[in-house]
Ligand code: 4AD
């Protein structure tokens with residue numbers, strides 16, 4: 034037996050700038066092709082999209098038995114020489130001098146080489162990262178998670194870990210998953226029959242967080258610039274291609290930042306992520322351009338080259354109303370005071386502006402309690418300093434705002450929305466002690482990944498999707 038050496042990843046072997054006399058690869062057989070006196074094995078280890086061609090000579094001990102066991106999916110260990118490839122399609126290949134099957138895979142292995150639909154692969158989510166598509170998606174996911182930290186750290190933002198279990202409902206939409214250790218069959222009850230949460234683990238009703246923003250604000254009002262990046266949970270019963278019950282959100286929050294600065298930060302951030310993916314995931318993006326979205330490269334370049342458009346909510350309603358007068362049919366009503374629906378958001382970014390667009394200053398009645406209230410417009414209508422970034426193909430990927438820093442207005446907002454000040458006293462304190470204008474936003478990480486990869490279903494950019502009726506794996 035030759036002396037042990039450390040493993041080389043296929044990615045590094047493919048990028049080698051010189052041949053090598055002794056190299057060790059470990060991975061899984063993607064395909065095997067037998068010739069008369071040798072076999073070609075394409076070995077992949079997940080480090081990059083492509084595999085390494087390995088040539089196993091029939092003169093190696095146990096050749097027949099080893100090749101018989103080297104079916105698609107089997108794990109193998111190969112030691113040999115890295116040499117310039119004779120064949121087209123790859124720069125290097127490996128001539129095996131030692132070959133070992135580590136773990137067999139029989140004919141039931143579901144990822145035999147042929148095109149599988151994303152729907153089928155979702156059912157075998159534990160094996161799908163071994164496919165080209167999902168390997169590529171999850172390498173991009175990893176890289177962009179890194180790029181998120183890089184973007185904020187380089188700008189002096191501190192990473193804050195806000196709690197996952199919380200007693201406050203940031204978005205006020207009542208879409209929270211409860212966290213309780215009470216026996217659901219016989220919980221302790223108050224005299225009026227309601228559940229007595231003072232007997233529960235935390236002594237009060239708690240849930241999984243829908244957003245780290247409120248706690249993030251407390252840190253921005255101390256460290257100036259912060260961001261969170263973590264899992265977020267929403268019990269919305271929307272079975273769409275863009276909603277997950279568990280998703281990851283990035284939430285920067287900055288003191289002394291107004292809505293304009295917030296919109297600019299969001300634009301710079303999105304462009305940074307697109308640029309980073311183009312630089313560090315070029316192979317993956319080329320693959321997506323071939324197989325998931327033919328127009329991907331062009332769309333991403335377009336995003337980088339132009340400033341994003343900005344348009345107030347009131348202007349957006351005018352654009353949508355004008356479109357309706359010109360014959361455009363809307364499924365959901367368009368009127369000042371109504372929410373923009375996905376069809377409206379997509380029209381604005383895909384057809385009207387043909388570009389990412391930030392819609393700002395939404396009606397006060399549509400938004401949570403924490404948003405800064407604008408002076409009424411000429412028609413006496415009230416708006417708040419909210420902004421949503423809409424992108425072609427997806428719609429909203431960012432929601433953010435300038436927060437209400439005035440104590441009296443915040444209290445009035447809370448009263449309007451039926452929130453008890455005692456439940457948010459710590460949040461209100463920020464306005465009592467050294468209040469400052471401050472702003473932030475939330476980027477849905479999965480939606481950003483859909484945008485960058487062209488993958489059209491959120492279930493396919495998260496390792497194990499949690500959606501209504503589905504918590505497999
Ligand atoms: O617009 P949202 O609800 O904003 C907030 O939660 C604010 N507290 C953020 C802040 O200002 N710090 O959510 C932010 C983003 C959305 O734009 C969307 O990209 C994503 O989170 N998102 C979802 N992604 C996947 N599945 C869901 N169910 C999502 N709900 C929101």
Ligand code: MG
Nearest residue numbers: 421429431432
């Ligand atoms: Mg939103």
